[in-house]
Amino acid sequence: MLQYILLCLTSLLTMINPLAVMAVYSGITADLDRRHARRIALRACLIASAILVAFALTGELIFDFFAISVHSLRVVGGVLFFIMGYEMVQARLASMPHVPRKEAGPSLDGASKDVALTPIAMPMISGPGTIATVIILMHQGTNLTQKSLLVATVLFSCLLTFLLLLGAQPIMRRLGEQGNKMLTRIMGLIVMVIAVEFFFSGLTPIVREMLQLPLK
Template identity: 45%
Template sequence: MSAELAFILLCLTSFITLINPLGVMPIFMTMMSDYDNQVIKATARKALLVSFVALLFFAITGQLLFKFFGISVNSFKIAGGVIFFFMGQDMLQARLVKTKVADTEVKKYVNDISITPLAIPMICGPGAITNSIVLMESAHNLLEKAILIISIAVICILTYYVLLNATRLTRLLGETGCNVLMRIMGLIVMVIAVEFFLGGLKPYLIDILSHQT
């Protein structure tokens, strides 16, 4: 297997796992269950566009940005873990199922949720951002850098089409099915949150303990 093909597989498999379109879908389904296809498309399109731009931005400037502000990837994991945990708690209690907004506020609502929480941190989360930074650092030439950018675009497009078909699953599952799926995914999100939090906290604990010995 050539180095380029191996890098393509690494980029695609890592991003599809970390972005997890099927994991985002239940939340998107419940948030947009009361809106027409035009609003759903606009929300999904903006969320994925913001996600792509954010991942591309961090891939190109991540290391420089973190050094400039004195931010570590571990700190980012801790913050992301806290956000994920409370999001998962809401999902576990099915609080996102009944999201109703007045017609005059639909545009504002779409703008709000398409950026947060859909784009950041659900689609473009700490894992995906960290992955984009690490893979860009691992790219040895312009071809591999281009492969990384194209891979991010491909996964974002795939996620977009998964979200567009979420309403069909909503009709298929019904309200009860959505509640059950939401609670299951909420539990999974909370587990992921704990992993992110502990993964970010572990280096700090090791550093503290090493200074005490």
């Protein structure tokens, strides 16, 4: 049980990559007052948590409807995670637009909602890699308790991301560019290791099925 919880927490946090989210969020909200910046962080994390929980609960049904096997998802997810991990090892953070302070009133609220949904909620927090992760982890859950723990871990990860976003500006200043790149590279290595595990856990049963060998 503890091993499954640690797997869920490690996988989600490395795929979400709060450091990258913080860097993008800091750039987007650099010219905003704290109230609007917090509103963007809260809205983004609520949207992301809703998306991830929805896919965790319905992902297998969607795959059954389209006759997609979880093994195939693990293979594709492993490739996707490896690419994302490689990008993180290279310390490449996407360049994102920001919301200027001069936009006031309703226009600022509209802009805040836009950037909260895209790019922060999607694809930064609940991107394709994170969505694939929750679906795979949900399938790996052997009972209702483990599946419930996954949902709780998703909510906890989004809550932790929200708390980190609240302190994004001072944290990013203290880390500096080099510190941010170093931690991003470390998280990238973790993502690549998880990617290899996912890839071969999906490829092995596919190859055995092709060779018509019994599963152990």
